[in-house]
Amino acid sequence: MIKVEGLTKRYARNVAVDDISFQVAKGQIVGFLGPNGAGKTTTMRVLTCFLPPTAGKASVAGFDVLEQPLEVKRRIGYLPETPPLYPEMEVDEYLTFVGKLKGIPSREVPRRVEEVVERCAIGEVRKRLISKLSKGYRQRVGLAQAIIHNPDVLIMDEPTSGLDPKQIIETRSLIRSLAGDHTIILSTHILSEVEQSCEQVIIISRGKLVATDSVENLTNRLRGSEAVAVEVASPGGSLNEGEVQTRLEQVAGVSRVLPKGARDGHATFEVESLQGRQVRAELARAVVGAGWDLIELRTVGLSLEEIFLQLTESESKEKDAAVAVEGAQ
Amino acid sequence: MKNTWIIARKELKSYFASPIAYLLIAFFALIFGFGFYTATRDFVRFSFQAQMMGRGFPMNINEQIIRPLLGFASTVALFVIPMITMRLFAEEKRTGTIELLMTSPVRDIEIILGKWGAAMALYTSILVVSAANVGILFAFGQPDWQPVLVGYLGLLLQGGTLLAIGAFISTTTRNQIIAGGVTFFVCLLLWLMSWFTAFDTGWWAQVVSYLSIVTHFDTFAKGVLDSRDVVFYLSMTFFALFITSRSMESLRWRA
Secondary structure, three states: OEEEEEEEEEOOOOEEEEEEEEEEOOOOEEEEEOOOOOOHHHHHHHHOOOOOOOEEEEEEOOEEOOOOHHHHHHOEEEEOOOOOOOOOOEHHHHHHHHHHHOOOOHHHHHHHHHHHHHHOOOHHHOOOEHHHOOHHHHHHHHHHHHHOOOOOEEEEEOOOOOOOHHHHHHHHHHHHHHOOOOEEEEEEOOHHHHHHHOOEEEEEEOOEEEEEEEHHHHHHHHHOOOEEEEEEEOOOOOOOHHHHHHHHHOOOOEEEEEEEEEEOOEEEEEEEEOOOOOOHHHHHHHHHHOOOEEEEEEEEOOOHHHHHHHHHHHHHHHHHHHHHHHHHO | OHHHHHHHHHHHHHHHHOOHHHHHHHHHHHHHHHHHHHHHHHHHHHHHHHHHOOOOOOOOHHHHHHHHHHHHHHHHHHHHHHHHHOHHHHHHHHHOHHHHHHOOOOOHHHHHHHHHHHHHHHHHHHHHHHHHHHHHHHHHOOOOHHHHHHHHHHHHHHHHHHHHHHHHHHHOOOOHHHHHHHHHHHHHHHHHHOOHHHHOOOHHHHHHHHHOHHHHHHHHHHOOOOHHHHHHHHHHHHHHHHHHHHHHHHHHHHO
């Protein structure tokens, strides 16, 4: 559905997107993951024909963004980071305007407005001025605007940023409910968001493509060396931290134990395991077997920065290895 | 064409949803009304004096009221136009709604024509409200109506050019105040340029004076429909709309 080949976008001084290629199949939800300033927004703007690429090709549903922008725009719904709303309009009026702008025949506009109002749960504010809406409602009106013409492709730039937790959950379930009919690309810098709503993930950092994989594979790859936080207490009240650490280090598969502090007979450790080893059960048994209380045992999620580090490190190592081999020959 | 209409309607609605349209109509009506009052008062005084002196002084409503009044209106319009055009693109750039327009299946030129058309419609309604004054002349006198129509056509043509220039300036910034300020300055400059022939009669003064939008209005105010001036206004409008579209195109490359 979406095809990007060697896409590069250069501004006067800096390169925002550097030679990115990827493909998205029909009906998929793809997460576009990267820290701020990685080039997510720029890539999306190229796909929506807002910005022309400096080099490379991008096409949506077989139409090139440079050669047939009108055809591409007809098939794309776009929700920018700040929803493009006219504060002086009422919600209904705004959606009617966007519906006509997107080329829906006038007769069908009211029906489509009705549908998206229901789908995005904005029925109670539809007669209100947009300037009077809360952030959560604005986001939903923005989403309603993006899907009003039933586009093949839906592109959303950080759809959950700035929302409260309840609104985030609602927005995510709304996005998931749209999955069947639309191909969706959403950008985010929150890892858990990708895990929860996407099937496929594209990771970019500083304008370069770092990884593109299914979410499952990626999590497995990263879970390979998981970190576990362990909190141990002694029923007696006094706990020898060193003793616990030695005991934990003896558990099979553990590569490193880091003490994270002790207080009032409680001690916390971060345990790292070898690649592909699940050590949580063993750890629990070891602690309880030694007569201590196991207060907490949880896997520590890797932060986005750590993932980038891991992914970029492993890739540069491979490259180094390749260079070394070439040099040897 | 349909898209142009959709955008024009939206623009008109937002003009009339805020006080700006009503303020401009009221402001122009007030100033125009003042001009009308002084011109008519002087005309009546002169005609009394002429009668008392017993001289059959030829008095002409078209020549002595309508012509100076139209000239006055064309100058006052210079002050109104920046306020009409300043928000056209600058506001959309500031709030980010330009991204909605530019990612919708609409051509740039349709967006520009829609916005310029809405500005024209507001400007026309400002003129129509003020035309009530001229209606009074028709109720109590017998002025020729053709020169009046030509005069109003001139006002529309001149307004169209200036509105297109204002629209262009509005695409270059995301700040309404700057867009309005610069447009005002440009209008003022064009007005000043029309005086150049008073200082010098050299060829350069002629050129400067020719380029001043305002000088071409004189023939219309006289009630003369001169194709040279019509072509001048139309081509200037076309040119300004063209550079507006180039400016929008460049937004895509720079944004």
